[in-house]
Amino acid sequence: MPADQLMGDFPPAPDRLVTLSNWRKAPFNSWGFRNVRRLLPTANIAAAGRPLALEMAPEEIGHIGFTGHDGRPTTLSHALRATDTDAFVVLRRGRIAMEWYGSGMSATTPHIVFSVSKSICGTLGGILADRGLLDPDDRVIDYVPELKSSVYAGCTIRHLLDMAVGIAFNEDYEDPRGDVVRYRHAAGWDPLPAGEAPIDLRGFLALQKPDGQKHGELFHYVSTNTDVLGWVYERACDQPYADILSEYLWAPLGAERDAYITVDAQNAMRAAGGVCVTPRDLARFGEMIRRRGVADGRQVVPGEWIDDINERGDPEAWARSELAELFPQASYRSQWYRVDRVKRVLCAFGIHGQWIYIHPEAELVIIRMASEATPLDPDRVRGWRRGFDAIADYFL
Structure with a gap:
């Protein structure tokens, strides 16, 4: 069903109604992913008072083949047009070389x-560390003692x-009885089944147990780690995560529009996956990373933090991981993927087709937002x- 046929009646017909039960499933996700605030409680992430201007420098690149x-x-x-893409932005040297929108999207949706x-969360950590608000080598339970009985x-x-x-x-993501299902219930992303006792996100984090592996010697991708990271930030700054993100990162980089983040029943914010932003603002964020933390002449993120992401990822830990086949020869550091260690290509990646691709040599940032049916299609x-x-x- 085309996106423009969803939620268009008053009230919508049952087969066109997007709800908490179906918002991540095709075809309903094409509406749900750009209307999260109408489905879930959220917290605002305030933008800059004066946004960073993006100049236009159009290039005819639609013919590029692969x-x-x-x-x-x-x-x-x-x-x-063939892959459920909702937004696509290409920045070359900080100027918009191309942008394309489908499924009801626009530059400011x-x-x-x-x-x-x-x-985004990992980048924020570099700013907080530079300000002396936390030290990456600190113990988690020094900030969040509620986790002392967990992994x-x-x-x-x-x-x-x-x-x-x-x-x-x-x-x-597709195991109907697995850990991710319980995680989504705790975050408020799915309706709680009848008869199941409710639990909030922070309570769920405190229940997580070890698997016998030694910390620091492996790469094991688990979203709850990032939610704990957001909780640590809140304790370090004595502020809600959304306000920290706005004050230290979103406003300083020159975001044009407010972003927002999903929250659970106890106001815990989903740092791992709940941020909603406009395509152009995500492009501004990617360009700041490409410029080694600088936006509009201002050092927003310490350049040393960006260097550390590029230089300190552990390729051996990556090679033993469950994602090694997806990105061969990659490494992971501070919540970023370095997918080409020679060309220093960095990526941020999210399920259902979300991307930031940063190619320093080509002076290129690419943003893709999508509503793919399958969470992770290799x-x-x-x-x-x-x-x-x-x-x-093409640009090299």
């Missing part, structure tokens, strides 16, 4: 970015940042990675 997710030759123009939220009792903030926690949690991930690389090659 091998698509189905193994067949395609072009950028065709792929945008907030869209959920799922685990791209993690990279996080033996962790440092650095373990959270690098997904190096030995936690017994399986990040399987063929689509690889297809779009080839597409991004082809765009970078």
